[in-house]
Amino acid sequence: MTEQPSPTTPLSTSPTPNTSPAAPEFPAATILGYPRIGPRRELKKAIESFWAGRSSAADVETAAAALRTRTRSRLVELGLDPSNASIPSNFSYYDQVLDAAVLAGVVPARFAHLADPATGRLDLAGYSTLARGAGDDLPLEMTKWFDTNYHYLVPEIGPDTAFRFADDRVVHEFAEGLAEGVLTRPVLVGPVTFLLLAKAADGAPAGFAPIDRLADLLPVYVQLLTALAAAGATWVQLDEPALVSDSIEATPERVLAALVEAYGVLSTELTRPNRPAIVVAAPYGGLGSALPVLASTDVDAIAIDLVRGAAPTGPVAGLETKTLVAGVVDGHNIWRADLGSALDTLESLRGLGAAAVAVGTSTSLLHVPHDVEDEPALDPTLRAWLAFADQKVGEVVTLSQGLTKGRDAVADRLEASRAGLANRTQAPGVVRPEVRGRLADLADGDFHRGDFATRKSEQAARLQLPPLPTTTIGSFPQTPEIRKARAAHAKGDLTTEQYDAEMQAEIRRVVELQERIGLDVLVHGEPERNDMVQYFAENLDGFAATQNGWVQSYGSRCVRPPILWGDVARPAPITVRWSTFTASLTNKPVKGMLTGPVTILAWSFVRNDQPLRDTANQVALALRDEIGDLEAAGIGVVQVDEPALRELLPLRAADHAAYLDWSVASFRLATSGVRPETQIHTHLCYSEFGEIFGAIDGLDADVTSIEAARSRMEILADIAAQGYQRGIGPGVYDIHSPRIPSEAEVTELLGKAVGSVAADQLWVNPDCGLKTRKYDEVIGSLEHIVAAAKTVRATLPA
Ligand SMILES: CN1c2c(nc(N)[nH]c2=O)NC[C@@H]1CNc1ccc(C(=O)N[C@@H](CCC(=O)N[C@@H](CCC(=O)N[C@@H](CCC(=O)O)C(=O)O)C(=O)O)C(=O)O)cc1
Numbered sequence: 001m002t003e004q005p006s007p008t009t010p011l012s013t014s015p016t017p018n019t020s021p022a023a024p025e026f027p028a029a030t031i032l033g034y035p036r037i038g039p040r041r042e043l044k045k046a047i048e049s050f051w052a053g054r055s056s057a058a059d060v061e062t063a064a065a066a067l068r069t070r071t072r073s074r075l076v077e078l079g080l081d082p083s084n085a086s087i088p089s090n091f092s093y094y095d096q097v098l099d100a101a102v103l104a105g106v107v108p109a110r111f112a113h114l115a116d117p118a119t120g121r122l123d124l125a126g127y128s129t130l131a132r133g134a135g136d137d138l139p140l141e142m143t144k145w146f147d148t149n150y151h152y153l154v155p156e157i158g159p160d161t162a163f164r165f166a167d168d169r170v171v172h173e174f175a176e177g178l179a180e181g182v183l184t185r186p187v188l189v190g191p192v193t194f195l196l197l198a199k200a201a202d203g204a205p206a207g208f209a210p211i212d213r214l215a216d217l218l219p220v221y222v223q224l225l226t227a228l229a230a231a232g233a234t235w236v237q238l239d240e241p242a243l244v245s246d247s248i249e250a251t252p253e254r255v256l257a258a259l260v261e262a263y264g265v266l267s268t269e270l271t272r273p274n275r276p277a278i279v280v281a282a283p284y285g286g287l288g289s290a291l292p293v294l295a296s297t298d299v300d301a302i303a304i305d306l307v308r309g310a311a312p313t314g315p316v317a318g319l320e321t322k323t324l325v326a327g328v329v330d331g332h333n334i335w336r337a338d339l340g341s342a343l344d345t346l347e348s349l350r351g352l353g354a355a356a357v358a359v360g361t362s363t364s365l366l367h368v369p370h371d372v373e374d375e376p377a378l379d380p381t382l383r384a385w386l387a388f389a390d391q392k393v394g395e396v397v398t399l400s401q402g403l404t405k406g407r408d409a410v411a412d413r414l415e416a417s418r419a420g421l422a423n424r425t426q427a428p429g430v431v432r433p434e435v436r437g438r439l440a441d442l443a444d445g446d447f448h449r450g451d452f453a454t455r456k457s458e459q460a461a462r463l464q465l466p467p468l469p470t471t472t473i474g475s476f477p478q479t480p481e482i483r484k485a486r487a488a489h490a491k492g493d494l495t496t497e498q499y500d501a502e503m504q505a506e507i508r509r510v511v512e513l514q515e516r517i518g519l520d521v522l523v524h525g526e527p528e529r530n531d532m533v534q535y536f537a538e539n540l541d542g543f544a545a546t547q548n549g550w551v552q553s554y555g556s557r558c559v560r561p562p563i564l565w566g567d568v569a570r571p572a573p574i575t576v577r578w579s580t581f582t583a584s585l586t587n588k589p590v591k592g593m594l595t596g597p598v599t600i601l602a603w604s605f606v607r608n609d610q611p612l613r614d615t616a617n618q619v620a621l622a623l624r625d626e627i628g629d630l631e632a633a634g635i636g637v638v639q640v641d642e643p644a645l646r647e648l649l650p651l652r653a654a655d656h657a658a659y660l661d662w663s664v665a666s667f668r669l670a671t672s673g674v675r676p677e678t679q680i681h682t683h684l685c686y687s688e689f690g691e692i693f694g695a696i697d698g699l700d701a702d703v704t705s706i707e708a709a710r711s712r713m714e715i716l717a718d719i720a721a722q723g724y725q726r727g728i729g730p731g732v733y734d735i736h737s738p739r740i741p742s743e744a745e746v747t748e749l750l751g752k753a754v755g756s757v758a759a760d761q762l763w764v765n766p767d768c769g770l771k772t773r774k775y776d777e778v779i780g781s782l783e784h785i786v787a788a789a790k791t792v793r794a795t796l797p798a
């Protein structure tokens, strides 16, 4: 964030014809992006230290620059060419969509005072405030990035938003690479996706959509491309994943028209060498009808996802002037590629008539950990089946050599790939007959509970709850002490007995706190869990956990997705001792807490050798046994979280029904073995749920808690309109923000809720778990929630 960008100049209204000289050759091997957080989460540590006031913005910049240097030199070492734009420059301090907003000066009015009045630029503190909020000023909304566990910040755009080229960090980082002898390829969110992912700013007239502002935004991209060309960039990558999704709030015609307009302007308004050559990348799925449209524009290369999407079956008009970048190496999962069949695919693409075919990854490698060689504790047999980001770079390089020099040139690596895959099918644990037998014996009755009315009255008699019962979603703050204890236990500095005693002490504190605040259904707070998926994976057969396999989930927050490699079974009860210990501390009902099968799959790297339905049902059977044990131990309420139910929804509408069929069935398989008086809850968050409302109903949970605070309960009207009968807990406290909602605010939200759904359906709870919050925020918020529930209860007819 150093140099001054040039002031905005208006675009001429009639594009000049494209008279550019031929584009420079696209690199034969590339990746669409590389992890940004660092192999030891260096960026997370640097930025969190800045937020905590322990270091300066300059310290963060030093750490970030070191990370970028390391990335460039590592990619050269792995075989990418430093001289031909094969190395992406895709750094971000928090999120690439936020970066695009900041680049274009899209700062919501509530944060406008943070920007430099002359340039519109934000410093690191201002940039962080957009992401994290300040006082009563809410941060940008965060939501799922396509069907991944990455989350982006949603830009707010209105009819009057002034676009300007406000931040040239991308240019600066390009120049930084060049100074080190590496000609990188800057990567940005493309203009169409940027606007399609944005939401209308508050106060925008009905019917306004951010994509209506495309013509006003494009001059910023023109200026950016000009600045990049002046700095020496030969290629720029514009990511347009919105093109592969049907869940975008615009008609397909509108999206395609925007595509033509955007790339028409960008490729003809400027002629090379006044702009870099443009590669448009479409990760996460097939382009469908957008491919011929994109091919008809003057962009210079198109990167397609051939892991999720299929190659076109015949020549595509317009491709003859473009490079087709074939994403044959999976950027989204960690299995080693079948190099032989990838080469078959690459060779077949020659028939499409493209000017050249280059080898790439299907998506950015943002979604996979850095290096499998950094996992010394992994079983060597399993390790040989895996490719993390660094190994995928090697695969891309090998494939490009195979494509250009012939298979003989890479025969040894093709053979190693084949042998690795052959061994995978034979290894012990991959197929367990007893698990397969149990699945084969399932009958329809295993997926259904009895009727809801009976369940409702039996549960009411057992639980004796007041109207508008209050509860939380499960986790309480994961304090540094808890994390330190877990790290010490892992190192052997704390015995298991000592560790368990510390966790029990934490549970005792959490129970006392909930009783003091007056919550109705208590939780144990999940202190013993490093993560809601990893913890279960560590306790189930068929999974492996990593030590350093961190993947960015949002901002500075990371996860270590487990590797689901074999048939899944539960060797012993997992949560029962924690829940029964909790129940022994209180007379109030205690809610057992589990993660559901779909979410366990969504947040793991899942085996790709059998249908997801079968893997989900294996996980579901393990959970069904766990729920049975909780019930037998006297736990009357069990919550099975499915925050990722919406995340795995396929991007193409045609694939929805099949997905919802298996995902809903796996939840029901997990939860339908209980007696009517046992209350099953589920919890959903991090997404818009309108599209899958029928599936939520189909889960047949007695109570569903759902994110709603930020959208001010809008979802409830839909729920009521659909005749939903079961319990519903719309979140009244946005846990993504450090802000403590006032009692009056929660009372107002609850008042709205009782106006939408029947009071006897309504539960009162936060939006999500409290693990990322601090105790001082949580205590105040929960006190306000309980007080508001009491106030609204008093208004209900007797
Ligand atoms: C609910 N969400 C989740 C998603 N995905 C998951 N897999 N899990 C989720 O909960 N997706 C949607 C949402 C939002 N996403 C996230 C993702 C990540 C976090 C989060 O808080 N991550 C933590 C790391 C959690 C973890 O694994 N903790 C471990 C290790 C902790 C650690 O860093 N240890 C230190 C040593 C400790 C010390 O000495 O102080 C180390 O290893 O260096 C644990 O607790 O044991 C994060 O910090 O990023 C939240 C929501």
Ligand SMILES: N[C@@H](CCS)C(=O)O
Pocket: 473, 474, 475, 476, 532, 593, 641, 643, 683, 685, 768, 769, 770, 771
């Ligand atoms: N039970 C989990 C759900 C998060 S989505 C928690 O409370 O953290």
Ligand SMILES: [Zn+2]
Pocket: 473, 643, 683, 684, 685, 686, 767, 768, 769
């Ligand atoms: Zn949640």
